[in-house]
Amino acid sequence: MKFNIAVLPGDGIGPEITQQSVKVLRAVADRFDHEFIFEEAEVGAIAIDLMGDPLPDTTLELCKKSDAVLFGAIGDPKYDNDPSAKIRPEQGLLKLRKELGLFANIRPVRAYESLIHKSPLKPENIEGADMVIFRELTGGIYFGEKSTSEDGRSASDLCTYSVEEIERVAHLAFNAAQERRKKLTLVDKANVLETSRLWRKTVTELGKAYPDVSVDYLFVDNAAMQMILNPKQFDVILTENMFGDIISDEASVIGGSIGLLESASVGTENALFEPIHGSYPQATGQGIANPLASVLSAAMLLDHLGLKEEAETVRMAVDLSIKLNVCTIDINKDNHYSTERVGDFLESVI
Amino acid sequence: MKFNIAVLPGDGIGPEITQQSVKVLRAVADRFDHEFIFEEAEVGAIAIDLMGDPLPDTTLELCKKSDAVLFGAIGDPKYDNDPSAKIRPEQGLLKLRKELGLFANIRPVRAYESLIHKSPLKPENIEGADMVIFRELTGGIYFGEKSTSEDGRSASDLCTYSVEEIERVAHLAFNAAQERRKKLTLVDKANVLETSRLWRKTVTELGKAYPDVSVDYLFVDNAAMQMILNPKQFDVILTENMFGDIISDEASVIGGSIGLLESASVGTENALFEPIHGSYPQATGQGIANPLASVLSAAMLLDHLGLKEEAETVRMAVDLSIKLNVCTIDINKDNHYSTERVGDFLESVI
Ligand SMILES: CC(C)[C@H](C(=O)O)[C@@H](O)C(=O)O
Numbered sequence: 001m002k003f004n005i006a007v008l009p010g011d012g013i014g015p016e017i018t019q020q021s022v023k024v025l026r027a028v029a030d031r032f033d034h035e036f037i038f039e040e041a042e043v044g045a046i047a048i049d050l051m052g053d054p055l056p057d058t059t060l061e062l063c064k065k066s067d068a069v070l071f072g073a074i075g076d077p078k079y080d081n082d083p084s085a086k087i088r089p090e091q092g093l094l095k096l097r098k099e100l101g102l103f104a105n106i107r108p109v110r111a112y113e114s115l116i117h118k119s120p121l122k123p124e125n126i127e128g129a130d131m132v133i134f135r136e137l138t139g140g141i142y143f144g145e146k147s148t149s150e151d152g153r154s155a156s157d158l159c160t161y162s163v164e165e166i167e168r169v170a171h172l173a174f175n176a177a178q179e180r181r182k183k184l185t186l187v188d189k190a191n192v193l194e195t196s197r198l199w200r201k202t203v204t205e206l207g208k209a210y211p212d213v214s215v216d217y218l219f220v221d222n223a224a225m226q227m228i229l230n231p232k233q234f235d236v237i238l239t240e241n242m243f244g245d246i247i248s249d250e251a252s253v254i255g256g257s258i259g260l261l262e263s264a265s266v267g268t269e270n271a272l273f274e275p276i277h278g279s280y281p282q283a284t285g286q287g288i289a290n291p292l293a294s295v296l297s298a299a300m301l302l303d304h305l306g307l308k309e310e311a312e313t314v315r316m317a318v319d320l321s322i323k324l325n326v327c328t329i330d331i332n333k334d335n336h337y338s339t340e341r342v343g344d345f346l347e348s349v350i
Numbered sequence: 351m352k353f354n355i356a357v358l359p360g361d362g363i364g365p366e367i368t369q370q371s372v373k374v375l376r377a378v379a380d381r382f383d384h385e386f387i388f389e390e391a392e393v394g395a396i397a398i399d400l401m402g403d404p405l406p407d408t409t410l411e412l413c414k415k416s417d418a419v420l421f422g423a424i425g426d427p428k429y430d431n432d433p434s435a436k437i438r439p440e441q442g443l444l445k446l447r448k449e450l451g452l453f454a455n456i457r458p459v460r461a462y463e464s465l466i467h468k469s470p471l472k473p474e475n476i477e478g479a480d481m482v483i484f485r486e487l488t489g490g491i492y493f494g495e496k497s498t499s500e501d502g503r504s505a506s507d508l509c510t511y512s513v514e515e516i517e518r519v520a521h522l523a524f525n526a527a528q529e530r531r532k533k534l535t536l537v538d539k540a541n542v543l544e545t546s547r548l549w550r551k552t553v554t555e556l557g558k559a560y561p562d563v564s565v566d567y568l569f570v571d572n573a574a575m576q577m578i579l580n581p582k583q584f585d586v587i588l589t590e591n592m593f594g595d596i597i598s599d600e601a602s603v604i605g606g607s608i609g610l611l612e613s614a615s616v617g618t619e620n621a622l623f624e625p626i627h628g629s630y631p632q633a634t635g636q637g638i639a640n641p642l643a644s645v646l647s648a649a650m651l652l653d654h655l656g657l658k659e660e661a662e663t664v665r666m667a668v669d670l671s672i673k674l675n676v677c678t679i680d681i682n683k684d685n686h687y688s689t690e691r692v693g694d695f696l697e698s699v700i
């Protein structure tokens with residue numbers, strides 16, 4: 001089969017990790033006799049540098065007409081500490097999510113048997129943990145009206161949600177729960193926020209259509225605690241944009257390395273796949289970045305294209321690299337492999 | 351010396367734990383020859399039940415004229431899953447914070463030597479962790495305009511901050527950093543939120559007046575991860591209301607039990623002291639709730655009244671109870687003491 005894949009390496013370690021995923025996808029195409037047409041485009045700080053725009057129109061167009069987008073990372077410290085910068089790399093990613101209608105960010109989290117000892121958490125606490133976080137991605141405080149008063153002495157961000165926005169991501173989460181352990185936990189702050197109360201009401205209503213799924217509710221502060229105290233209690237977590245950002249990064253500690261966590265951002269027309277780690281500027285160009293989160297994102301991409309066996313093959317290659325410790329320094333301290341050599345290994349076993 | 355202390359036991363386990371703190375404070379008064387005048391009042395669900403108002407005027411008045419408020423807990427599940435309830439217990443606490451001008455919530459977090467093994471985190475990860483979180487408490491999305499559309503199909507919450515609101519809590523945090531390890535970490539989401547950019551700008555400016563304090567910045571998603579990966583890196587954390595709620599509950603896992611974490615909420619005129627745990631309804635009336643967080647909050651109350659030696663005495667009593675394992679079931683599984691007996695022990699050693 002033939003697919004068009006847009007490749008957006010982005011900033012920092014984005015390019016080097018994405019390159020490994022492309023290598024792996026090429027190997028998959030070879031072995032399973034597909035044709036993947038990769039086309040690259042700029043996004044983020046690099047796009048600002050080159051074209052003055054964190055999401056150039058050409059990039060957006062490319063993504064729209066592609067079958068899937070493989071995304072690297074975004075962000076550059078030179079913008080982080082300049083609160084007055086008008087153009088910022090993150091705007092590229094946020095606009096991309098919005099324009100492509102990627103309303104659901106899906107983040108699986110599990111403890112790898114052989115990496116359990118890497119986690120800051122005690123093994124008995126995380127052994128067997130296996131959850132997937134559904135984060136709403138195109139609404140909430142990320143996209144509400146922002147303003148700063150004329151004198152610069154006050155600022156505001158508006159968080160809004162509609163029933164429709166909640167329902168479409170909730171449907172995906174309920175479906176996932178049906179395929180899994182049939183438990184859905186809504187994370188909100190319904191004791192304080194009006195939007196959270198709308199989430200709770202909407203999800204409770206919707207839950208009636210999924211009688212086999214049990215729904216429970218956690219306030220976000222409690223959820224942040226439970227995630228560490230007892231991560232095994234979670235199956236599917238559903239939450240709004242900002243809470244999802246926080247909770248899913250927190251959950252990454254369960255896996256032993258944030259360098260292992262993939263994500264899919266999906267909408268009705270488009271889909272984008274990216275590691276949950278950021279651009280990790282300190283590591284750029286050193287060949288030490290872990291490519292596995294990106295490669296696992298590529299596996300999700302294959303799933304999305306309907307290529308289940310192909311996706312499984314990639315996952316098995318990743319499992320093997322972890323088992324054999326063909327890993328970057330975040331996982332293999334004593335005898336680490338470079339980003340590229342991990343990619344080469346994966347390629348060789350596919 | 352003579353002090354008026356308003357006692358607001360509130361809901362759930364609030365009354366039983368607060369009772370132990372009062373016991374301890376009475377013992378302190380005896381030993382150090384002070385006069386503490388305790389006056390009780392209702393707040394939260396119990397106040398709704400009795401008087402139709404989660405913060406009756408009489409309660410507010412009592413707090414205003416007191417030298418300090420000892421607060422238990424608030425919240426009742428019967429309101430949590432009723433998104434359409436117009437009156438809710440939490441409103442009592444939020445209004446109290448606002449009316450008393452308690453703009454800074456101060457939450458110390460440390461790993462108790464003898465409890466390190468209780469934490470879900472590996473000992474080597476938390477040994478020596480010692481931080482204090484300054485959470486802004488009367489602004490942000492908690493108090494901005496809330497609305498629901500007429501048809502109930504959409505809702506919004508506004509997050510606002512002014513330079514003044516940021517500065518007053520930031521001053522306290524910088525002062526604390528000067529007394530400690532001289533490091534302040536601002537937790538925000540400046541790559542997305544306008545209010546966070548105002549925080550970053552304001553804190554950076556203010557930092558110039560505290561040249562001995564080094565300031566660094568973490569995005570909240572990263573902070574949620576770092577809190578578990580490497581909690582020892584933190585000294586003073588400063589953050590806005592919602593992020594502070596999440597991060598400080600998360601940080602409670604470091605201490606080994608949320609039943610150990612005290613907090614002070616301070617303003618220019620008033621101060622309130624409460625455990626960071628909630629009303630824990632499942633445990634109500636069973637005598638299993640850990641009173642130590644409340645008792646440690648009472649120690650902060652003594653500090654606030656200028657009674658440093660008295661505060662230290664209470665802390666030493668708590669340390670002793672932990673060392674001798676005179677503890678409730680959350681800490682001492684095999685041979686636990688009841689809430690009341692822990693209180694009796696503390697009283698007996700003061
Ligand atoms: C880079 C940033 C805007 C982004 C977000 O907050 O959504 C990132 O943290 C993520 O989670 O993908």
Ligand SMILES: CC(C)[C@H](C(=O)O)[C@@H](O)C(=O)O
Pocket residue numbers: 191192221424425440443595
């Ligand atoms: C009860 C609730 C409104 C409160 C808050 O969110 O501030 C609590 O979680 C806290 O942290 O004191």
